[in-house]
Amino acid sequence: MKPxxxxxxxxxxxAHTxxxxYIQAVITGGGIPFVIPTGVESDVQQITAxxxxxxxxxxxxxxxVLFNEEPVPQLGNVTPERDSNELKLVTHMLEADKPILGICRGHQVLNVAxxxxLYQDINSQIASPVLQHDQKAKREHPSHAIHIEKGxxxxxxxxxxxxxxxxxHHQALKEIPSPLIVSGKSSDGIVEAVESTDHHFVVGVQWHPEALLQNEDQVSMRLFEAYMKACVERMVAVESY
Structure with missing residues (x-):
């Protein structure tokens, strides 16, 4: 059985897009992708099961508004329906202790959930100079370094x-709540990765590992392998129970 x-x-x-x-990363990793649309808030419990x-x-x-702030002029397009949908999905998955991988916006959703x-716009809200976080190169091109926290x-x-x-991205994590801890930062101090200390596998990354997989990036491969392994372990545990 595949997860x-x-x-x-x-x-x-x-349209939903x-x-x-993302789909290919799941298939390559040995899973079955199941695309979740916006508008299924009332069915989240059944979906997470x-x-x-x-x-x-x-x-x-x-x-x-989700983190008690007014919009700044640099705020981009928002989709309140998607926010609501994803926050409920994340909340139910956390309660079930099923693996979550948040990517870019998903990393931010995890933090807010x-x-x-969040910083609504890092270029205008952070006083010190920041790197180019909205790169002009192709999606599969790595553009800057991040430093990984030990342990x-x-x-x-x-x-x-x-x-x-x-x-x-131009938004980024600001205040990090427990049980999340910072596991990676860029040289300008932007939080690039977080993980939960209370769950089996809950990880958020600010970059796009699924795009880097197109160049057979080894770190991205190992990240998806670890995630898929956690999903299989959770699937087996639930079936055993």
Whole structure:
């Protein structure tokens, strides 16, 4: 039996969308991708019972109302329906202790779901100089380095103190709530990765490992392998119970 992996999708005025790289990453990793649309809040409990793991995908900005802030002029497009959908999915998955991998926006959703806050726009809200976090290069191109915290799940996956990542964001994590801990930062201090100390496998990354897989990036491969392994372990544990 393969694990069923729910992947959240983006919503615009006419369609639900999802980069094919997410789907291929799950298939290559030995899972069955299950695309979750916006608008299923009332069925979240049934969905989380069905899936063995959740990937919260990238996309637009989060609504600052969710962390008690007014919008700044640099805030981009928000989709309140998607925010609500994903926050409920993450909350139920955390309660069930099923694996979660938050990618880019999903990394931010994870933080907000647990009570954290975001920088709405790092370029205008952080006083010190920041790197180019919305790269102009192709999605599969790593553009800047991040430093990995010792003793973390991420360190066990990367087996390195520093890795190269791609970058497509202007929002970022600000206040990090327990049980999340920071497991990676860029040289300008932006939080690039977090993980939970209370769950089997709950990891958020600010970059897009599914895109880096197109260049057979070894760290990205190991990250998805570790995630899929956790999903299989959770699936087996539930079946045994």
């Amino acid at each position: 069923i992996i729910g992947i959240t999708s983006n919503l615009d005025s006419t 999802l980069q094919n790289t 069905l899936i063995d793991g959740l990937i919260v995908s990238g996309g637009g900005d989060m609504n600052p 647990l009570g954290g806050t 973390t799940i991420l360190e066990s996956i990367t087996t390195s103190e520093k890795i190269m990542v791609n970058s497509f």
